[in-house]
Structure formats: structure tokens, C-alpha cells
Amino acid sequence: MRVIVNDMPNGYIPIFIFLALAISFPVVAIVAAKLIRPSAPSLTKLEAYECGIKAASDSRGRYTVRFYIVAILFVIFDVETIFLFPWAVRYRALGWFGVSEIAVFLGILIVGYIWAYKKGALEWV
Amino acid sequence: MAEVPVSWFLTLSAVLFVLGVSGFLFRRNIITVFMSIELMLNAVNLTFITFAYQLKQVNGHLFAFFVMVVAAAEATVGLAIILTVFKNRSTLNIDDVNSMKN
Amino acid sequence: MNFSQYYTANDHFTIIPAVMLALFGCAILLFDFWIFPDPRQRKWLLIFVVLAEIFTGVGLYRQQAWLAGQSPSMLQGFGGAVTLDGFSVFFNWIFLVAALIVAVMSYQYLEISNEHHGEYYGLILFAQCGMYFLATGTDLVVLFIGLELMALSFYVMVGFLRADKRSNEAALKYLLLGAFSTGFLAYGFSVLYGLAGSTKLQDIGDAIAARPAWDPVVFLALATTSVGLLFKIAAAPFHMWAPDAYEGAPTPVTAYLSVASKAASFAFLLRLFNGPLQSLSAEWEPILAFIAILTLTIGNLAAINQTNIKRLLAYSSVSHAGYMLLGLVANNAMGTNGILVYLMVYTFMNLGAFAVITAMRRQGIIGDELEDMAGLMHKNPGYAMLMLVFLLSLAGIPPTAGFLGKYYIFLALIQSGHYGLAVVATLYVAVAIYYYFKIVRSMFIREETERAPAASSLGLRLALGVTGLLTLVIGIYPEPFLELAKTSLVR
Numbered sequence: 240m241r242v243i244v245n246d247m248p249n250g251y252i253p254i255f256i257f258l259a260l261a262i263s264f265p266v267v268a269i270v271a272a273k274l275i276r277p278s279a280p281s282l283t284k285l286e287a288y289e290c291g292i293k294a295a296s297d298s299r300g301r302y303t304v305r306f307y308i309v310a311i312l313f314v315i316f317d318v319e320t321i322f323l324f325p326w327a328v329r330y331r332a333l334g335w336f337g338v339s340e341i342a343v344f345l346g347i348l349i350v351g352y353i354w355a356y357k358k359g360a361l362e363w364v
Numbered sequence: 365m366a367e368v369p370v371s372w373f374l375t376l377s378a379v380l381f382v383l384g385v386s387g388f389l390f391r392r393n394i395i396t397v398f399m400s401i402e403l404m405l406n407a408v409n410l411t412f413i414t415f416a417y418q419l420k421q422v423n424g425h426l427f428a429f430f431v432m433v434v435a436a437a438e439a440t441v442g443l444a445i446i447l448t449v450f451k452n453r454s455t456l457n458i459d460d461v462n463s464m465k466n
Numbered sequence: 467m468n469f470s471q472y473y474t475a476n477d478h479f480t481i482i483p484a485v486m487l488a489l490f491g492c493a494i495l496l497f498d499f500w501i502f503p504d505p506r507q508r509k510w511l512l513i514f515v516v517l518a519e520i521f522t523g524v525g526l527y528r529q530q531a532w533l534a535g536q537s538p539s540m541l542q543g544f545g546g547a548v549t550l551d552g553f554s555v556f557f558n559w560i561f562l563v564a565a566l567i568v569a570v571m572s573y574q575y576l577e578i579s580n581e582h583h584g585e586y587y588g589l590i591l592f593a594q595c596g597m598y599f600l601a602t603g604t605d606l607v608v609l610f611i612g613l614e615l616m617a618l619s620f621y622v623m624v625g626f627l628r629a630d631k632r633s634n635e636a637a638l639k640y641l642l643l644g645a646f647s648t649g650f651l652a653y654g655f656s657v658l659y660g661l662a663g664s665t666k667l668q669d670i671g672d673a674i675a676a677r678p679a680w681d682p683v684v685f686l687a688l689a690t691t692s693v694g695l696l697f698k699i700a701a702a703p704f705h706m707w708a709p710d711a712y713e714g715a716p717t718p719v720t721a722y723l724s725v726a727s728k729a730a731s732f733a734f735l736l737r738l739f740n741g742p743l744q745s746l747s748a749e750w751e752p753i754l755a756f757i758a759i760l761t762l763t764i765g766n767l768a769a770i771n772q773t774n775i776k777r778l779l780a781y782s783s784v785s786h787a788g789y790m791l792l793g794l795v796a797n798n799a800m801g802t803n804g805i806l807v808y809l810m811v812y813t814f815m816n817l818g819a820f821a822v823i824t825a826m827r828r829q830g831i832i833g834d835e836l837e838d839m840a841g842l843m844h845k846n847p848g849y850a851m852l853m854l855v856f857l858l859s860l861a862g863i864p865p866t867a868g869f870l871g872k873y874y875i876f877l878a879l880i881q882s883g884h885y886g887l888a889v890v891a892t893l894y895v896a897v898a899i900y901y902y903f904k905i906v907r908s909m910f911i912r913e914e915t916e917r918a919p920a921a922s923s924l925g926l927r928l929a930l931g932v933t934g935l936l937t938l939v940i941g942i943y944p945e946p947f948l949e950l951a952k953t954s955l956v957r
Contacts, residue, residue: 304447311443318436321429336472350492357499374660381653388646397642404649411656419663424656427607427665431652434614438645441621445641448625449634461635464710464777 305363312355319348373414381407394449394456398442405435479532480543480550483525483558484598490518491591498584508582509573512925515587519566522594526562530555534953546666547605556806556954557601557733560813564726565594567817567932570925572718575827578921579716581627590722593619597730604741606655606665609734613651613698616730617644620723624715636714643697643707651694657687658742671742679749688746691738692753698731701757701791702764705784709768712780717827717834720776721820724783729809732790739794740802747797755795759890761788766897775823775905776834779816782860785898786812792884792891793875799955801878806951808871811940815859815868818933822853825926828918839905841914849920850909852934857902859937862895867940870948 286293322344326337333340355361380403387400409428416424450456478485494514502508529550533539540551569590576582592615599612621644625637659665661683662673677684693704700708712720743750765785772778786808793805826833833839843850859868872895879888940947 304451307443307447311440314436314443315440318433321432325426325429333472347488347492350495354495354498381649384649385646388642394638394642398645401642401645401649404646405652408649408652408656411653412659415656415660415663418660421663423665424659427610427655427659430607430611434610434648437614437618438641438648441618442641442645445621445625445634445637448628449638452629452631452634461638463631463635464713 308360312360316348316352370414370418374411377407377410377414380404380410392458394446394458394461397458398439398446402435402439405431474543476541477543479529480541480548480602481598483522483529484595484602486521486525487518487591487595487598490514490521491588491595494584494588494591498588502584505582508584509577511584511587512569512573515569515591516566518591519562522558522562526555526558542604544605546668547608548599548602549604550602552954553733553736554602556951557729557809558598559950560729560809561594561597561601561726564722564729564813564817565590567821567929568718568722568726571721571821571824571923571929572716572925574921574923574926575716575718575824576626578827578829579627579630581629581716583626586623586626589619589623593623593722593726597726597733600730601733604667604737606659606667606670609737610652610655612730613734614648616727617648617698620644620719620727623719624711624723626716626719630714632714633716634714636711640707640711640715647694647697647704649694650690650697654687654689654691654694657683657690661687667737667742671745674742675745679746684746685749688743688750692750695731695735695738696757699728699735699787699791700784701787702761702784705761705764705787708784709777709780712783713774713777713834717776717820717824717832720780721817721824724779724820725813725816728783728787729813732805732809735794736802736805751795751797754791755884755887758788758791758795759887761785761791762891762894766894766901769901770897772901773836774834775836775839776820778901778905779819779823782898782901783816785894786816786860788894789872789875789891792887793878795887796875796878796882796884798878798882800874800881803951803955804871804874804878806954807874807948810947810951811859811867811871811937814933814936814940815856815866818852818930818937819856819860821926821929821933822849822856825849825920825922825930827921831918833920836905836908837915839908840912842909842920845914846920849930852930853909854906855934855937857905859941861899861902863899865938865941867937867944869941870944 323341326333326341330337384400384402384404384407387403388397391397391400409431412424412428412431414424416422416428446456449461453461455461494511497511497514498508502510530552533541533550533552533555540549542549569587572586573582576586596612596615596617596619599608600616603609603612621637621641624640625633627633655665658670661677662670664670664673674684697704697707712724715723739747739750762785765781765783765788769778769781769785772781790805790808793801793808795801796804823834826838831838839853842853855866859866862868862872872891876888876891879885879891
């Protein structure tokens with residue numbers, strides 16, 4: 240803890256510089272644009288921009304259920320990788336034991352993947 | 365700059381936990397209720413990591429890993445169940461899901 | 467290289483049954499579409515369930531035989547994260563029997579419901595694997611993962627009838643309240659970890675014993691952990707999920723849920739309260755006594771007005787949890803022994819009762835209303851007589867096994883001087899007889915309203931035969947079973 244306290248001012252200076260830059264960039268850009276550009280507001284300009292085509296519907300519509308299925312699968316396979324991190328950190332100390340443990344873990348994960356694939360969960364119907 | 369005392373983290377996590385509990389009890393949208401549960405689990409993670417930090421141990425960090433994975437698994441199963449409920453009823457209001465009564 | 471350091475033969479011996487369950491569970495997921503792609507062949511997946519249980523059973527038997535020759539008869543694996551003792555072996559036998567009986571009585575129900583998928587059998591095994599670690603684990607991480615593995619499998623199984631509104635709803639409610647209670651439990655765990663600086667139950671016990679009584683932090687940990695656990699065993703006032711989950715779930719899943727999940731949660735509860743929380747017994751005894759009486763009251767009174775048998779049995783199972791909690795309140799060897807005996811007989815009689823309801827499942831009829839049972843005696847006397855045996859046992863009438871469970875609980879209460887509790891608990895037996903008799907009256911006295919024949923697959927009849935026989939045998943000749951429960955107490 241003491242280490243962090245001593246390092247604090249130095250360590251955080253880049254972050255503060257970055258923060259100041261990040262805030263100033265849009266502010267400067269918007270203010271400069273406001274000063275330079277001609278002002279001619281019209282109704283068409285206020286519409287939502289959808290690749291130049293006229294907006295088809297509200298953005299809060301429903302998504303097809305396929306997105307949810309993909310999201311569900313993504314969540315599970317994404318988070319499972321968390322178990323690889325401790326192994327990666329202690330890779331040398333764990334040696335072949337670690338490798339075989341991870342092989343077991345990935346094996347179980349792959350069974351799940353094969354199952355999901357065979358059940359057609361990955362197909363975009 | 366003074367260091368942040370451990371008790372602050374614990375208080376924060378307790379507050380987050382209570383927020384999650386009250387969200388669970390008072391919100392009516394199923395997804396929001398579910399998010400409240402995730403908030404509770406994140407509060408738990410914060411407690412674990414605070415203690416692990418204070419005790420200079422790795423156990424708490426590991427437990428937080430497991431809690432995260434369990435939360436993800438719960439979210440997966442939960443979303444799947446919510447999808448089937450929505451397919452059969454077209455509503456996500458928790459008060460409308462009450463076909464079984466005493 | 468240093469293989470043996472992290473995974474010794476000892477370690478392997480302590481978890482071999484769970485490894486078997488997980489292996490066969492994964493294998494069933496794959497065989498489902500590799501070997502039996504045709505839905506009509508799916509019931510042959512049962513072979514793998516039976517094989518899995520045989521391998522698990524052999525592992526358990528070897529553990530039991532090994533423990534019998536040891537003193538003290540226990541073995542710790544993975545640096546104390548799992549503990550093999552009579553207690554864990556006893557519970558694992560209960561889980562094994564429950565999983566096997568549920569698996570064989572399910573397939574006809576699922577076929578009639580048009581939801582016969584191979585994953586079902588995998589989920590049964592995964593849930594059992596989670597229970598294994600609930601009974602065997604002595605580390606918070608192991609217990610937490612075991613609990614979640616069991617709970618997640620059950621969430622899916624409860625909602626297995628995807629097209630059925632009630633099944634969805636049951637799954638949703640069970641999931642939300644289950645996850646909510648998991649949150650409480652995990653918070654309690656985090657505080658316990660902070661107290662002890664370790665996740666081992668042994669260290670936590672030492673840390674709590676070193677603290678003063680009514681230490682606020684200890685109290686916070688005790689309160690949140692207990693709330694989470696009481697949710698899982700469906701004790702009042704945390705029982706709200708049970709009636710809905712029991713009613714909406716497919717009937718065989720209800721059976722599994724009411725028996726195995728409850729037994730596993732009690733195993734966990736006993737590990738905590740007889741272990742690290744034992745030094746706080748003066749604090750939690752009165753609280754648990756209050757909760758037990760509340761559970762008995764709510765379970766028994768709410769059951770009276772039910773017309774749905776599954777819902778009625780759900781409330782009755784709430785009240786059974788109340789009786790078992792009384793065994794914990796007594797807090798002596800007799801009480802723990804009583805809980806174990808109670809759970810053993812409860813397994814058989816409750817599985818049997820739900821097996822009869824499963825048999826009532828016909829095309830278009832779920833078979834869980836009192837109406838569906840009407841006149842069963844005239845149509846199917848065998849089922850009616852078996853149901854009578856199970857109901858008598860659930861009520862606790864002497865020649866059946868159910869009496870034995872209640873008897874030991876009462877004995878423990880009297881031994882520890884809780885006379886008032888014993889009297890109240892006895893009074894509720896009378897209430898229970900009243901509402902169980904409602905089912906009996908429907909079966910024996912009323913005219914039959916439903917002409918379609920009851921389901922009668924080989925598996926279902928086997929399940930009914932085994933549960934019925936054991937309910938009677940344990941009641942009439944209990945000695946070997948009591949001996950089994952007693953040896954599991956030796957630590």
C-alpha cells in the first residue's frame with residue numbers, strides 16, 4: 240500500500256494529462272466549428288442520420304431473437320477465458336500439471352461448444 | 365495524498381449490495397431485476413478483493429474469479445429462461461407472470 | 467514433472483465419484499446426437515445414466531470401505547478443500563438413489579410432453595455432481611461452486627418444458643429467487659473470508675471462536691449466510707419460490723428438486739452449523755427455533771387449501787424442512803442423526819409420491835390436480851395403494867418409514883429439553899394428516915372422472931416398486947438403515 244501512496248502523484252500525471260486532452264479536444268473542436276461555420280438550420284438537418292437514407296423507424300425497436308442467442312453464447316465463452324489468466328501468470332511454476340489441467344478445462348468447454356454447434360445454436364436462421 | 369482506507373471499500377460494497385437488494389425487491393422489469401442480482405454479486409466481488417488486498421492474499425481474488433464465472437453462467441441461463449418466458453407471454457413485467465396462484 | 471504435488475492419489479480418491487458423474491454427463495451431451503439422433507431411441511441414453519451411477523456407486527463403496535477401516539474415519543483432499551467422511555458418503559448415497567430413480571421415471575413423462583431431449587439426463591448427472599461437492603466440500607469455494615452447479619442444472623430442468631407457460635414461469639421464479647439467495651450467501655462468504663483470512667471451514671471456525679459473542683461482523687456473516695441457506699431449503703419466510711417452482715416444473719424434476727436439492731442444502735447447512743458456526747450455537751439456536759416453528763406453521767396451514775397436489779406436496783415439503791430444522795435446533799448427536807434418518811426416509815416416500823403423480827400424466831393432462839386422482843382406487847388399485855403408503859409415511863404414521871424420521875427428531879428435542887417445541891411439532895402432525903387425507907379421499911371415495919389409463923412405463927413401475935418397498939421395509943425393519951445413519955455421524 241505504501242508503495243502506491245509514494246507513487247501516486249507521479250503515476251497519475253499521464254492520466255491527468257490524457258484526461259485534460261480528452262476533454263479539451265471535443266470542446267475546442269465544437270467551439271471552433273461554431274465560430275467558423277455558417278449557420279442555416281433546417282428540419283432535415285435535425286433528423287437522425289442513417290447512412291443518408293431516410294430514417295426507417297425508432298432506434299428503440301426490437302431486435303431479432305438471434306442476437307440474444309449469440310449474446311448468450313458470447314457471455315459464457317467470453318467469461319470462461321478468465322480461468323486461463325491465473326494459469327498464464329503461473330505458467331512456468333505449474334509446468335505440465337498446469338497444461339494438463341487447462342487441457343481438461345478446455346476439453347469440457349469444447350464439449351459445450353460442440354453441443355451448441357450441433358444443436359444449431361450458432362446458425363443464423 | 366492519503367491512502368483510501370479499507371473500510372471505505374467495504375462500505376461501498378455494502379451500499380452496492382443493498383442497492384442490488386432494493387432493486388430486486390422494487391423494480392418490476394425482469395431484466396432490471398436480473399441486473400440487480402448482478403449488482404449484488406459485484407458487491408460481493410468488491411468485498412472479496414478488498415479483503416484479499418488487506419490480507420495480502422490471493423484467495424480472495426480467486427474467489428472473485430469464481431463469482432464472476434458463476435454470475436456469467438447465471439446470466440446465460442437467466443437470459444435463456446427470460447427469452448422463453450417472453451416468447452410465451454410477450455411481457456417482461458414481473459407482475460404479469462403469475463399464472464399460478466394459491 | 468511435479469504432477470504428484472498438486473494432484474495426489476489421495477486427492478483423486480476423494481473426488482472420483484464426481485469425476486465419473488461429470489464425465490458421463492459430458493458424454494451424454496455428445497451421445498445425444500452421435501449415437502441416438504432419433505428421438506424415439508433417446509430413452510436408451512438411460513443406459514449411460516445407469517452406467518454412470520454404477521461407476522459412482524463403486525467409487526462411493528470403495529470410499530465407504532476405506533473409511534470403515536480408519537480411525538478417525540476421514541480423509542482430506544486438496545489441502546483440506548474436500549473432506550471424505552461418513553457424513554459425505556451417506557449423503558452421496560441419497561443423491562445417487564434419488565438421481566437414479568428420477569432418471570428412470572422420467573422418460574415417459576418427457577415423451578408425452580414432447581420434450582424428450584438428451585440433455586435432461588446430462589443435467590441430472592451435473593446436478594448430482596454439484597451435490598457431491600456440497601456434501602464433501604469443506605472450503606467455501608468448493609461449496610459455492612457445488613451449490614451453483616446444482617442450482618443452474620435445476621433452473622434449466624425446471625423450465626424444461628419450453629412451450630409450457632407454467633414451466634417457464636416456474637423456472638423464472640426459481641431462477642430469480644435462487645440467484646437472489648446466492649447473492650446473500652456469497653456476501654456472507656465474503657465476510658467470513660474477511661474474518662478468517664481463509665476459505666477453509668476449519669480456519670473460519672477458529673476465527674469465529676476467537677471473536678466475542680455478538681460481534682457485529684460475525685453477526686452480519688451469520689445472518690447473510692443463513693438467509694441464503696434457508697432460501698435453498700425453502701424454510702419460511704424464504705419459501706415463496708417452492709410452491710411455484712414445484713407446481714410448474716415437470717413432475718419428475720419436482721421429485722428430484724424436493725428430495726435431492728433439499729438433502730444437499732441440508733448437508734451444506736449441517737456442515738456450516740455443526741462446523742464453524744458451532745461456537746455461536748447460543749445465538750442461532752433461538753433464531754432457528756423460531757424459523758422452524760414458522761416454517762411448520764406456514765407449510766402446514768397453507769397446504770390445507772390446496773387443490774393442486776404438487777402444490778400441496780410443495781407446502782408439505784416446506785413443513786418437512788421445518789421438522790428437520792428442529793433437529794438442528796436440538797443441536798445434539800441425536801438431532802443430527804434424526805436429520806439424516808429423516809432425509810433418508812423422506813427421499814423414498816417423497817420420490818414415491820411424485821412417481822405416482824408422474825404416472826397420472828396423460829396426453830393433455832398433467833395429472834397434478836386432485837380431480838385427476840379421483841377414483842384411482844377403482845381404475846388402478848396398485849397405484850392407489852402405493853400412494854396411500856407414501857401419504858401415510860409422509861404424515862408419519864407408525865408402520866411406515868416416515869414415523870421413524872419424526873420419532874428421532876422428537877427424541878432429540880426431548881433429550882435437549884425443548885419440550886414446548888416437541889409438543890407444537892406433534893400437534894402439526896394432526897394437521898398434516900388432515901390434508902394428506904384429502905388426497906386419499908379423492909382416490910378412494912370419489913368417482914373417477916378421467917377414463918384415460920395412467921402411464922406405466924417399465925422405469926416408472928420400477929421406481930414405484932423400489933420406493934414403495936423401501937418405505938415399508940425401513941418402517942418395519944429399520945436397524946440396518948439406522949446403523950448406516952449412525953456410522954455416518956462418526957467424525
